[in-house]
Amino acid sequence: MSRHYDVETVRKEFPVADRMVYLDSGFQTPLARPVMAAIETFLREGLETAGPKSVWLDRVEQTRAKVARLLGVSADEIAFTKNTSESMNIAANALPLRSGDNVLMIHGDHPNNAYAFLNLKKKGVQIDFLPMTDVVNADTFLPHIDEKTRAISLSYVTFHAGHRFDIESIGALCADKKLYFVVDVMQAIGVVPIDAKAIQATFVGSGSHKGLLVPQGLGLLYWDKARKELEPAYLAAASLAESPQDFIARPDRLAPAPSARRFELGNFNLPAVHALGASLDMIEHIGVKNIQNHCFDLGDHLIAQLDELDVSLVGPRQRQHRSPHIYVVGLPATEWLSYFEENGVRVSPERDGIRVSFGMFNTVADVDRLVHLIRRRRSRKSFRAA
Template sequence: MSTQAEFRSLFPVFDRRIYMDIAARAPLSRPVRQAYDAWLDDWQGTGGTKDQWMAALERTRGKFARLIGAKTSEVAFTKNVSEGLNIIANAIEWRAGDNVVLCPDVEHPNNIYVWLNERRRDVEIRIVKSDHGRVRPEDYFAAIDDRTRLVAISQVSFAPGRTLDPTPIGKFCRERGIFLLVDAAQSAGVMHVDVEAMNIDALAVSSHKAILGPYGMGFLYCRQEWLQRMQPVYLARYSVLVAESDHEEVMGTFSYQLPNDGRRFEVGNYNYSAAIATEAALDMLLEAGSRTIEAHVLNLADTFTKGLEAAGLEVCSGRRDDGLCQMVTVGQWGSGGHYSSDDESLTRLFELLLENGVTLSLRRGLVRFSLHYYNNDDDIQKVLSLVKSTN
């Protein structure tokens, strides 16, 4: 297993900047760059071999399954989180009067619009309210009734940055035949995920955030018991069951069958270069281990949180005993149940940090720092020194 220092050395960005923006995108690592270069060299020099690309694709599928504790057959390739969420939303057989339960206060818009779109099928959207960005399993339980078909949550909210354990929600839903869908854009790759232990029915993720891969690719996990009941809204050659020996141009018969695995959701050719690059990223994560990564990152986040509070800033993200994650956000609660975006001092802080070589984000009026296994205590202390210099 590589050490944390060895892991960090794979990211040239740290020669120039302090990178604290994994919640937006991953910096490019040497292994991911090398995988891209090798693929391009092969394509340019030989025209490429599709059989080899397909083999790499299946390795990547299996490695993502290992990362989240799933079966390889339960994983589908997507373009991004949004496509994964939409696949599930459109594969469920809705009945007029069904409802979806979610908390818009803490969800990314892409995990809201997809459900608003289901109102065309007379599906009700049941709203859970947060308490200053904090939402509890009990809040979801209270909103669920006998017409609830699906509960949509994020394991880690993109703002204000808090962990919500899917396990009790998943148990509650499973006992009632309700589907639990998890947006893992901000968790898979940096927080430990075990879809079986957490009672998750489906999980969507993009490769360009905590998985440390490129844009343009994602994964969708769907539990086997649900998967075989799902009817995909799109259909193409790769999403139907044919003999393995048949070339992709072989039509087969009009009486097609859907495979009992994630391929039923896959349409057309794949983003082979992104899959091959993501395999390199997954190798890094699997070698380090998700529990090791999470423990390291939470220790940093805890130290950072305490340091920012000592500097007189209001931290809005989780704490060690309540929702701590890889994100640390600074801001203040405004009127109307949202964080205030009118604090000029926060904008000045954000701009000062950018000017001094810190990469971070400003989201919903919050200064957002987000960490991964490549960050270390030196990063934390240097940023805290910059913060203190503004007071």
């Protein structure tokens, strides 16, 4: 049962939930029936008609509008990319950073966010990493900002222990100090409400194979269109304001598109865009806040059970500082991962233990099964020790 929506009905859309206890949505969500149906529609149309491309491209724009609605922005501020890493690299290279400029980041955040900016060191840009703590907000960054600081970049939710950073206060700080603000929302989107305007982000990047329920290979990029000075590091006909209809390049017409299309490079991952359109319909129907609150309830239940077992939780415990859906249990992955797998529970190894990550389809019974397995194995160990 859920206090927020009919989770049992949602669960029926995820066949994997009948085959295993799937607690690994922070790695990749399982395929849902409506998402698979959208991909099959695309494939069938390609098989039977060789592709109604104009129809497919219309659906791309419909999906773009759905993404925009999810993030509280306009459709012309959304670009489709390959994945989160590409989105972050596009953002990093669009910022007008020069030798001597400084970017602030958090140590231990996702490496592909860091590498996008570390690659700028060859241009003389300095990257400073601040320590990760359970609470990261504007006060974390303020003492480190000086006249050379030009940008702050970080994740909204961390992948390895579920920290949820106060990006609204950090965004306000960036606005006050006239800094660019780049946010990776891969582990938040689809589960945690995101208002890109409220956080005053310059760029927001994400993939779509976690909370957005889509197979790998599709990314998203929000660009604040008021930042007209930010242009792509690379160019294609599709990213121009005037794409040549005769497909002859014209060196005197290189102005980028006024929309986020300036950051796109031609053909789309059409099957994944179709899938995303279907998944966004599911998410909108349930409501992101409802998904968030349902996952918070599961997390509260997990933490209470771990406390009873005297098993530690890695990362923040309070709702205001933790993600609703990512929890790392303080059990050595080398000793426990295969045990869970053998007993039909899918989780991930993480830096300091076993990562449990919920999706919209998980239930209290899933948590109880995990806890039961922990209790059973520990009791057996105690018995053998005696």
